[in-house]
Amino acid sequence: MAPVSDHDLLVLSEDPFNAETRLDEKTPAITPAGRHYVRTHFSVPTGPRSIVLDGAGTAASISFDEIRALPARSMVVTLECAGNGRRFLEPKVPGEQWGLGAVGTATWTGASLRDVLRTVAIPSRTVEVLFRGADEGMPKDLGKRIGYERSLPLDDACGEDVLVAYLMEGAPIPREHGGPLRLIVPGWYGMASVKWLERITLLDTAFTGFFQKDRYVIDGEPLRHIAPRAVLVYPPDGAVVERALWLIGFAWSGAAPVTRVELSRNDDDEWVPMPTSFLQSNPSPYGWAKFTSHNLLLPGLDQEYSLLIRAVDAAGNTQPVEPRWNALGYANNAVQPVRIRVRG
Known part of the structure:
Protein backbone atom coordinates (compact mmCIF):
# COMPACT_ATOMS: atom_id res chain seq x y z
CA MET A 1 0.00 0.00 0.00
CA ALA A 2 1.38 3.41 -1.00
CA PRO A 3 -1.00 5.83 0.72
CA VAL A 4 0.65 9.00 -0.52
CA SER A 5 2.36 10.16 -3.69
CA ASP A 6 6.01 9.24 -4.20
CA HIS A 7 6.52 12.90 -5.10
CA ASP A 8 5.55 13.99 -1.58
CA LEU A 9 7.80 11.56 0.31
CA LEU A 10 11.07 9.69 -0.16
CA VAL A 11 9.85 6.10 -0.20
CA LEU A 12 12.19 3.49 1.31
CA SER A 13 9.88 0.46 1.11
CA GLU A 14 6.37 -0.24 -0.15
CA ASP A 15 5.27 -3.10 2.15
CA PRO A 16 5.69 -2.36 4.94
CA PHE A 17 5.35 1.26 3.84
CA ASN A 18 8.20 3.45 5.08
CA ALA A 19 8.95 6.91 3.73
CA GLU A 20 10.81 10.07 4.70
CA THR A 21 9.75 13.68 4.84
CA ARG A 22 11.48 15.67 2.09
CA LEU A 23 13.60 18.19 3.98
CA ASP A 24 14.44 21.20 1.84
CA GLU A 25 13.99 24.98 1.74
CA LYS A 26 10.26 24.50 1.05
CA THR A 27 9.64 22.35 4.14
CA PRO A 28 7.01 24.14 6.27
CA ALA A 29 7.16 24.46 10.05
CA ILE A 30 4.08 22.23 10.24
CA THR A 31 4.33 19.07 8.13
CA PRO A 32 1.14 18.27 6.17
CA ALA A 33 -0.07 14.69 6.59
CA GLY A 34 0.86 13.82 3.01
CA ARG A 35 4.46 14.98 3.58
CA HIS A 36 4.94 13.68 7.12
CA TYR A 37 7.23 10.66 7.39
CA VAL A 38 5.60 7.24 7.70
CA ARG A 39 6.99 4.32 9.72
CA THR A 40 5.33 0.90 9.71
CA HIS A 41 6.63 -2.48 10.82
CA PHE A 42 3.92 -4.52 9.07
CA SER A 43 1.21 -3.94 6.48
CA VAL A 44 -1.03 -0.97 7.25
CA PRO A 45 -4.17 -2.30 9.00
CA THR A 46 -7.64 -0.89 9.39
CA GLY A 47 -7.66 0.47 12.93
CA PRO A 48 -10.64 -0.08 15.25
CA ARG A 49 -13.01 2.66 16.40
CA SER A 50 -12.90 1.52 20.01
CA ILE A 51 -10.22 0.56 22.51
CA VAL A 52 -10.35 -2.35 24.93
CA LEU A 53 -9.25 -1.34 28.44
CA ASP A 54 -7.89 -4.42 30.19
CA GLY A 55 -6.93 -4.58 33.86
CA ALA A 56 -7.69 -6.11 37.24
CA GLY A 57 -8.92 -9.26 35.52
CA THR A 58 -11.75 -7.49 33.71
CA ALA A 59 -12.04 -5.78 30.35
CA ALA A 60 -14.10 -2.79 29.32
CA SER A 61 -14.33 -0.86 26.07
CA ILE A 62 -14.28 2.83 25.27
CA SER A 63 -15.58 3.98 21.90
CA PHE A 64 -14.28 6.60 19.52
CA ASP A 65 -17.27 8.81 20.35
CA GLU A 66 -16.69 8.43 24.09
CA ILE A 67 -13.06 9.46 23.65
CA ARG A 68 -14.18 12.45 21.56
CA ALA A 69 -16.51 13.44 24.41
CA LEU A 70 -13.61 13.75 26.87
CA PRO A 71 -11.86 17.13 27.24
CA ALA A 72 -9.74 17.73 24.13
CA ARG A 73 -6.17 19.01 23.92
CA SER A 74 -4.12 20.04 20.89
CA MET A 75 -0.32 20.01 20.80
CA VAL A 76 2.34 20.64 18.19
CA VAL A 77 4.66 17.62 18.41
CA THR A 78 7.77 16.62 16.49
CA LEU A 79 7.90 12.86 15.99
CA GLU A 80 11.15 11.22 14.96
CA CYS A 81 11.87 7.58 14.20
CA ALA A 82 14.59 6.14 16.44
CA GLY A 83 16.33 4.88 13.28
CA ASN A 84 16.66 8.34 11.72
CA GLY A 85 20.26 8.77 10.54
CA ARG A 86 20.94 5.01 10.41
CA ARG A 87 22.23 5.27 6.84
CA PHE A 88 25.27 7.26 8.00
CA LEU A 89 26.61 4.64 10.44
CA GLU A 90 29.79 2.74 9.59
CA PRO A 91 29.99 -0.20 9.57
CA LYS A 92 26.49 -0.59 8.19
CA VAL A 93 23.73 -2.02 10.37
CA PRO A 94 20.44 -3.75 9.45
CA GLY A 95 17.09 -2.01 9.33
CA GLU A 96 15.47 0.65 7.19
CA GLN A 97 18.25 2.88 5.89
CA TRP A 98 16.80 6.21 6.97
CA GLY A 99 18.63 9.37 6.00
CA LEU A 100 17.58 12.47 7.96
CA GLY A 101 13.93 12.68 6.95
CA ALA A 102 12.31 10.22 9.38
CA VAL A 103 10.90 13.21 11.23
CA GLY A 104 7.87 15.45 11.01
CA THR A 105 5.92 18.00 13.03
CA ALA A 106 2.13 18.13 13.28
CA THR A 107 -0.68 19.39 15.48
CA TRP A 108 -2.28 16.42 17.22
CA THR A 109 -5.65 16.65 18.98
CA GLY A 110 -7.08 14.10 21.37
CA ALA A 111 -8.02 13.19 24.90
CA SER A 112 -5.44 12.95 27.64
CA LEU A 113 -4.52 9.31 28.19
CA ARG A 114 -4.89 10.07 31.89
CA ASP A 115 -8.57 10.89 31.32
CA VAL A 116 -9.07 7.71 29.30
CA LEU A 117 -7.53 5.62 32.09
CA ARG A 118 -9.79 7.31 34.65
CA THR A 119 -12.77 5.56 33.04
CA ARG A 125 -0.15 -2.77 41.98
CA THR A 126 -0.07 -1.40 38.41
CA VAL A 127 3.49 -0.51 37.30
CA GLU A 128 3.18 -0.21 33.51
CA VAL A 129 0.57 0.45 30.85
CA LEU A 130 0.76 -1.69 27.71
CA PHE A 131 -0.47 -0.45 24.32
CA ARG A 132 -1.28 -2.74 21.42
CA GLY A 133 -1.82 -1.65 17.84
CA ALA A 134 -3.92 -3.44 15.24
CA ASP A 135 -0.84 -4.01 13.06
CA GLU A 136 0.72 -7.47 13.16
CA GLY A 137 3.15 -9.60 11.20
CA MET A 138 6.31 -11.67 11.39
CA PRO A 139 9.61 -9.86 12.08
CA LYS A 140 12.38 -11.30 9.91
CA ASP A 141 14.47 -12.62 12.79
CA LEU A 142 11.69 -13.76 15.14
CA GLY A 143 10.01 -16.55 13.21
CA LYS A 144 6.49 -16.04 14.55
CA ARG A 145 3.62 -13.65 14.04
CA ILE A 146 3.17 -10.91 16.64
CA GLY A 147 1.37 -7.61 17.07
CA TYR A 148 3.04 -4.28 17.72
CA GLU A 149 3.08 -3.66 21.47
CA ARG A 150 4.89 -1.13 23.65
CA SER A 151 4.56 -0.17 27.30
CA LEU A 152 5.10 2.97 29.36
CA PRO A 153 5.78 3.24 33.09
CA LEU A 154 2.56 4.22 34.83
CA ASP A 155 3.89 7.64 35.89
CA ASP A 156 4.86 8.47 32.28
CA ALA A 157 1.56 7.18 30.91
CA CYS A 158 -0.33 9.43 33.34
CA GLY A 159 1.62 12.54 32.35
CA GLU A 160 -0.69 15.34 31.28
CA ASP A 161 0.74 15.60 27.75
CA VAL A 162 0.26 11.98 26.60
CA LEU A 163 -2.69 11.84 24.20
CA VAL A 164 -5.05 9.34 22.67
CA ALA A 165 -5.25 11.32 19.44
CA TYR A 166 -7.98 11.34 16.80
CA LEU A 167 -7.10 14.46 14.76
CA MET A 168 -3.98 15.40 12.80
CA GLU A 169 -3.98 19.01 11.69
CA GLY A 170 -7.67 19.28 12.48
CA ALA A 171 -8.70 16.33 10.30
CA PRO A 172 -9.21 12.63 11.09
CA ILE A 173 -5.84 10.92 11.38
CA PRO A 174 -5.03 9.29 8.01
CA ARG A 175 -4.80 5.52 8.02
CA GLU A 176 -1.06 5.52 7.26
CA HIS A 177 -0.46 7.70 10.32
CA GLY A 178 -2.28 5.39 12.71
CA GLY A 179 -5.89 6.51 12.60
CA PRO A 180 -8.58 6.48 13.71
CA LEU A 181 -6.98 6.38 17.20
CA ARG A 182 -3.30 6.49 18.08
CA LEU A 183 -1.10 7.29 21.03
CA ILE A 184 1.05 10.42 21.04
CA VAL A 185 3.92 10.49 23.56
CA PRO A 186 5.56 13.92 23.12
CA GLY A 187 9.33 14.10 23.41
CA TRP A 188 9.87 10.35 22.98
CA TYR A 189 11.05 8.61 19.85
CA GLY A 190 8.17 7.58 17.61
CA MET A 191 8.14 3.91 18.66
CA ALA A 192 6.28 4.93 21.86
CA SER A 193 3.39 6.56 19.96
CA VAL A 194 1.56 3.34 19.13
CA LYS A 195 -0.63 3.57 16.02
CA TRP A 196 -4.01 1.92 15.27
CA LEU A 197 -4.56 1.66 19.01
CA GLU A 198 -6.84 -1.27 19.88
CA ARG A 199 -6.02 -2.35 23.44
CA ILE A 200 -4.66 -0.80 26.64
CA THR A 201 -3.62 -3.21 29.40
CA LEU A 202 -2.65 -2.40 32.98
CA LEU A 203 0.35 -4.49 34.06
CA ASP A 204 1.69 -5.41 37.48
CA THR A 205 5.05 -6.49 36.02
CA ALA A 206 7.35 -4.97 33.41
CA PHE A 207 6.54 -5.84 29.78
CA THR A 208 9.22 -7.85 27.97
CA GLY A 209 7.80 -8.12 24.45
CA PHE A 210 9.85 -8.05 21.23
CA PHE A 211 9.49 -4.33 20.48
CA GLN A 212 10.26 -3.47 24.11
CA LYS A 213 13.33 -5.61 24.88
CA ASP A 214 14.71 -6.80 21.53
CA ARG A 215 14.17 -3.56 19.61
CA TYR A 216 14.48 0.12 20.48
CA VAL A 217 17.32 -0.50 22.91
CA ILE A 218 21.01 0.46 22.89
CA ASP A 219 23.24 -1.94 24.81
CA GLY A 220 20.18 -3.19 26.63
CA GLU A 221 19.02 0.27 27.69
CA PRO A 222 15.58 1.32 26.38
CA LEU A 223 15.27 4.43 24.25
CA ARG A 224 13.16 7.26 25.58
CA HIS A 225 13.62 10.93 24.75
CA ILE A 226 14.61 12.18 21.31
CA ALA A 227 18.26 13.27 21.25
CA PRO A 228 19.01 16.85 20.09
CA ARG A 229 19.49 17.34 16.37
CA ALA A 230 19.87 20.24 13.94
CA VAL A 231 19.51 19.65 10.21
CA LEU A 232 20.54 22.10 7.51
CA VAL A 233 17.96 21.89 4.71
CA TYR A 234 19.38 24.72 2.59
CA PRO A 235 21.81 24.89 0.90
CA PRO A 236 21.76 21.22 -0.11
CA ASP A 237 24.89 19.11 0.01
CA GLY A 238 27.09 19.76 -3.03
CA ALA A 239 25.55 23.15 -3.85
CA VAL A 240 27.43 26.00 -5.54
CA VAL A 241 26.53 29.16 -3.62
CA GLU A 242 27.13 32.89 -3.59
CA ARG A 243 29.57 34.26 -1.03
CA ALA A 244 26.67 35.81 0.91
CA LEU A 245 25.17 32.56 2.14
CA TRP A 246 21.57 31.88 3.09
CA LEU A 247 20.99 29.07 5.64
CA ILE A 248 17.70 27.32 6.52
CA GLY A 249 17.26 24.44 8.93
CA PHE A 250 15.35 22.83 11.76
CA ALA A 251 16.43 21.92 15.29
CA TRP A 252 14.67 19.79 17.90
CA SER A 253 15.14 17.76 21.08
CA GLY A 254 12.82 15.60 23.14
CA ALA A 255 14.29 16.21 26.59
CA ALA A 256 13.98 20.01 26.47
CA PRO A 257 13.43 22.79 23.91
CA VAL A 258 16.40 23.79 21.74
CA THR A 259 17.92 27.04 23.00
CA ARG A 260 20.96 27.36 20.75
CA VAL A 261 22.13 26.39 17.27
CA GLU A 262 25.86 26.49 16.58
CA LEU A 263 27.81 26.64 13.33
CA SER A 264 31.26 25.38 12.44
CA ARG A 265 33.07 24.94 9.13
CA ASN A 266 35.77 22.74 7.69
CA ASP A 267 35.83 20.51 10.81
CA ASP A 268 37.07 23.45 12.88
CA ASP A 269 36.87 22.87 16.63
CA GLU A 270 35.37 26.33 17.07
CA TRP A 271 31.57 26.45 17.27
CA VAL A 272 29.91 29.83 16.81
CA PRO A 273 26.39 30.31 18.23
CA MET A 274 23.93 31.68 15.71
CA PRO A 275 22.11 34.80 16.96
CA THR A 276 19.03 33.79 18.91
CA SER A 277 16.97 36.01 16.61
CA PHE A 278 17.67 33.47 13.83
CA LEU A 279 15.93 30.74 15.84
CA GLN A 280 12.17 31.00 15.44
CA SER A 281 10.31 30.38 18.69
CA ASN A 282 7.83 27.52 18.84
CA PRO A 283 4.84 27.84 21.18
CA SER A 284 5.08 24.12 21.88
CA PRO A 285 7.96 22.66 23.94
CA TYR A 286 7.67 19.51 21.82
CA GLY A 287 7.93 21.05 18.35
CA TRP A 288 11.01 21.71 16.26
CA ALA A 289 12.34 25.23 15.78
CA LYS A 290 13.13 26.62 12.35
CA PHE A 291 16.28 28.67 11.98
CA THR A 292 17.36 31.00 9.18
CA SER A 293 20.46 33.05 8.53
CA HIS A 294 20.80 35.59 5.73
CA ASN A 295 23.97 37.10 4.26
CA LEU A 296 26.43 34.90 6.11
CA LEU A 297 29.71 35.97 4.49
CA LEU A 298 32.28 33.29 3.66
CA PRO A 299 35.91 34.26 2.98
CA GLY A 300 37.30 33.60 -0.46
CA LEU A 301 35.85 32.79 -3.85
CA ASP A 302 35.83 29.46 -5.70
CA GLN A 303 36.57 27.64 -2.43
CA GLU A 304 34.97 24.56 -0.92
CA TYR A 305 33.58 24.44 2.61
CA SER A 306 32.12 21.84 4.90
CA LEU A 307 29.35 23.37 7.04
CA LEU A 308 28.36 21.78 10.35
CA ILE A 309 25.29 22.65 12.41
CA ARG A 310 24.50 21.35 15.89
CA ALA A 311 21.73 21.83 18.46
CA VAL A 312 21.94 22.47 22.20
CA ASP A 313 18.83 22.13 24.35
CA ALA A 314 17.74 23.80 27.60
CA ALA A 315 18.89 20.78 29.61
CA GLY A 316 22.43 21.19 28.28
CA ASN A 317 22.30 18.22 25.89
CA THR A 318 24.55 18.89 22.89
CA GLN A 319 24.38 17.18 19.53
CA PRO A 320 27.57 15.13 19.08
CA VAL A 321 30.02 15.38 16.21
CA GLU A 322 30.81 11.65 16.20
CA PRO A 323 28.11 8.96 15.97
CA ARG A 324 27.51 6.42 18.71
CA TRP A 325 27.58 3.18 16.76
CA ASN A 326 25.21 0.45 17.93
CA ALA A 327 24.16 -2.86 16.41
CA LEU A 328 20.60 -1.78 15.60
CA GLY A 329 21.45 1.72 14.41
CA TYR A 330 19.35 3.78 16.78
CA ALA A 331 19.60 7.42 17.87
CA ASN A 332 22.35 8.45 15.46
CA ASN A 333 22.04 12.20 15.95
CA ALA A 334 25.64 12.98 14.98
CA VAL A 335 26.27 16.19 13.03
CA GLN A 336 26.12 15.66 9.26
CA PRO A 337 28.42 17.95 7.22
CA VAL A 338 27.04 19.85 4.22
CA ARG A 339 29.63 20.41 1.50
CA ILE A 340 29.34 23.58 -0.59
CA ARG A 341 31.48 25.59 -3.02
CA VAL A 342 31.49 29.38 -3.20
CA ARG A 343 30.99 30.58 -6.75
CA GLY A 344 34.09 32.10 -8.36
Missing part, protein backbone atom coordinates in the same frame (compact mmCIF):
# COMPACT_ATOMS: atom_id res chain seq x y z
CA VAL A 120 -11.58 2.32 34.68
CA ALA A 121 -10.25 1.43 38.12
CA ILE A 122 -6.44 1.30 38.14
CA PRO A 123 -5.21 -1.43 40.51
CA SER A 124 -2.72 -0.21 43.13
